[in-house]
Amino acid sequence: MERTSTRINLWFWGRNEANIPAEVRNGASTINTSRWGTPYANFVNNNCDISSKFGPNNIIINLTLCGDWAGSVYPSSCPSTCVDHVNNNPGAFRNAYWNFASLRVYQ
Secondary structure, rough: OOEOOOOEEEOOOOOOOOOOOHHHHHOOOOHHHHHHOOEEEEEEEEOOOHHHHHOOOOOOOOOOOOOOHHHHHOOOOOOOHHHHOOOOHHHHHOOOOOOOOOOOEOO
């Protein structure tokens, strides 16, 4: 995401997509978003004073174990529901981990 006083732009690339900009893929110390192609979403400041309406951002990593996708593919042959299994078996997740290829913040 890039937020300036005139726009908010969002880009998204899958982990192994060929069109990931080299500076993103390689973790460059500085970036130039003008080389990234068309943003996934672009919100232009036509009638909204972005600087007065948007404050600091928070990075939230949603680790929902039984969300829209996982909850719908939970095998019906398993006992109870996905939510019940997660809530009643915390020990089953003692060694669970998530592997993030990277998380970089540029200011």
